[in-house]
Amino acid sequence: MISTGVLEAKYKNTQGNTFEKISSNIIEPLGAIVDKIFPHNNESQNDSSLLKTVVPIAEFLNDIVNSEIFTEYKTENTVEVFNFLNGNISLVQILLQAKEEIKEYFPATSSEDLLIEIHKDSEEEDKTLVLSIFVDMEPNVALAQLNKLRYDWWLNVLMKNNKLKMIIDVNFK
Numbered sequence: 001m002i003s004t005g006v007l008e009a010k011y012k013n014t015q016g017n018t019f020e021k022i023s024s025n026i027i028e029p030l031g032a033i034v035d036k037i038f039p040h041n042n043e044s045q046n047d048s049s050l051l052k053t054v055v056p057i058a059e060f061l062n063d064i065v066n067s068e069i070f071t072e073y074k075t076e077n078t079v080e081v082f083n084f085l086n087g088n089i090s091l092v093q094i095l096l097q098a099k100e101e102i103k104e105y106f107p108a109t110s111s112e113d114l115l116i117e118i119h120k121d122s123e124e125e126d127k128t129l130v131l132s133i134f135v136d137m138e139p140n141v142a143l144a145q146l147n148k149l150r151y152d153w154w155l156n157v158l159m160k161n162n163k164l165k166m167i168i169d170v171n172f173k
Contacts, residue, residue: 072099073116073131080118084129088165091129094157098131098168105149106133106142115171129166136173146170 069092075081085091095116102109113134118127135142149168158164 069095069116072096072111073114074112075116077117081116081129084118084127084165088129090161090164091166094161094164094166095131097157101149101153102133102168105145106135109133109135113173119167127165131166131168132171133168134171134173139172142170142172 069085070078070081073095099114102114106113115132115134117130117132119130120127133146137145146169154168
């Protein structure tokens with residue numbers, strides 16, 4: 001496996017700074033990922049192709065870990081959600097903001113009540129991130145609150161991100 005020191009040195013040589021902005025719990029697993037991408041002897045590789053691949057992955061992994069997406073939301077398939085977020089990076093910030101917005105309209109909601117999952121369109125290969133809010137309230141009240149959330153916040157998000165692949169819905173406990 002590529003050593004952490006080699007990875008840090010290659011990053012420093014190319015970027016002019018260190019791995020300080022990358023969380024320490026990312027560097028070691030990243031070495032395993034690098035070994036799968038570049039199965040030959042990584043320590044002797046002198047070109048920057050390794051870093052062109054590794055640095056964006058490291059920065060993305062770091063953003064996900066530090067953003068606490070996977071502690072703020074439940075998910076049934078973390079790898080699938082992670083891969084989807086990797087391809088739709090703007091959703092990370094939106095998910096963080098959504099948690100705060102949801103609290104305003106559904107104050108009794110905890111992290112245990114928020115589920116993110118990927119929905120695949122059966123006719124097409126399109127995928128959508130679905131954020132489900134599980135509530136313990138009368139259906140008409142829950143739907144009214146969801147409509148307020150959509151009108152007050154979500155429509156503005158959609159107007160700024162017209163190709164956003166995410167929906168918000170309520171489910172009942």
